[in-house]
Amino acid sequence: MMQWPDGKRAAAAFTFDLDAEAVWLGFDPANASRPGVLSQGTYGPRVGLPLILDRLARFEVRATFFIPGVNAEVHPAAVESIVAAGHEIAVHGYHHVAPASLSRDEEARELELAIAALGKIAGSLSGYRSPSWDVSPHTLELVEGAGLAYTSQFMDDLRPYRHPGRRLIELPVHWILDDWPNFMWSADQGTRTIRSIEEVEPIWRAEFEGIRDLGGLFVLTMHPQIIGRPYRLPLLEHMLEFAVSSSDVWTATCREAADYADRQLAAEPGSHG
Numbered sequence: 313m314m315q316w317p318d319g320k321r322a323a324a325a326f327t328f329d330l331d332a333e334a335v336w337l338g339f340d341p342a343n344a345s346r347p348g349v350l351s352q353g354t355y356g357p358r359v360g361l362p363l364i365l366d367r368l369a370r371f372e373v374r375a376t377f378f379i380p381g382v383n384a385e386v387h388p389a390a391v392e393s394i395v396a397a398g399h400e401i402a403v404h405g406y407h408h409v410a411p412a413s414l415s416r417d418e419e420a421r422e423l424e425l426a427i428a429a430l431g432k433i434a435g436s437l438s439g440y441r442s443p444s445w446d447v448s449p450h451t452l453e454l455v456e457g458a459g460l461a462y463t464s465q466f467m468d469d470l471r472p473y474r475h476p477g478r479r480l481i482e483l484p485v486h487w488i489l490d491d492w493p494n495f496m497w498s499a500d501q502g503t504r505t506i507r508s509i510e511e512v513e514p515i516w517r518a519e520f521e522g523i524r525d526l527g528g529l530f531v532l533t534m535h536p537q538i539i540g541r542p543y544r545l546p547l548l549e550h551m552l553e554f555a556v557s558s559s560d561v562w563t564a565t566c567r568e569a570a571d572y573a574d575r576q577l578a579a580e581p582g583s584h585g
């Protein structure tokens with residue numbers, strides 16, 4: 313079982329994917345001419361983000377923001393506000409396009425553009441999460457080749473592990489611990505419903521407790537355009553309170569968790585924790 317700092321039993325990372333309009337353009341480039349659709353994304357940097365930064369400051373939690381590189385150019389003030397508040401910036405593609413739908417060259421170009429755009433504001437970057445968690449066969453090689461240290465996009469463990477044959481550390485995620493599938497209603501998918509936080513909170517808390525019991529890393533993935541709505545912000549507050557009041561859990565940024573896991577796993581490359 314992985315050892316965590318200061319004798320802690322487990323770790324927790326709060327992550328936000330600041331997709332803004334890019335996620336809607338990634339779903340369908342024709343959305344460029346649907347300003348109503350795009351406005352759902354605009355809410356993220358414009359309204360949701362400041363509300364989230366306020367909650368993170370209140371609970372003194374530093375988070376990791378995975379951002380499509382294009383948003384460093386479309387929403388520079390939002391990205392700057394995240395850096396100014398002391399949070400980590402990490403790469404989430406350039407356009408929000410699933411790597412699995414790209415050629416190797418296109419994916420390499422996306423990564424290069426994203427690192428350049430985000431690096432201008434954030435300085436050094438160490439993390440990567442693929443748009444829509446839809447990784448290609450080339451993603452790990454390209455991300456490692458670009459000098460990044462960790463990814464957070466696979467669903468095959470509850471603990472950080474080293475990708476076999478690579479230096480890259482994985483911080484595993486899951487759809488369960490993502491506000492998008494739990495809350496996102498879309499006009500194009502009318503069968504989905506808008507859920508109350510009372511439906512989702514027990515799921516997230518039970519995952520937290522289960523991962524804690526197993527000595528793992530709880531990675532919660534949220535989107536400012538979703539969790540940043542007024543009725544959902546209390547769920548973020550409850551999870552932050554739950555994490556910081558759990559004295560046996562280390563709350564860390566992804567970079568910190570990956571750095572720590574890298575040292576812990578140094579003796580056993582390619583193994584699952």
Ligand SMILES: [Zn+2]
Pocket residue numbers: 329331335404408443444
């Ligand atoms: Zn995304």
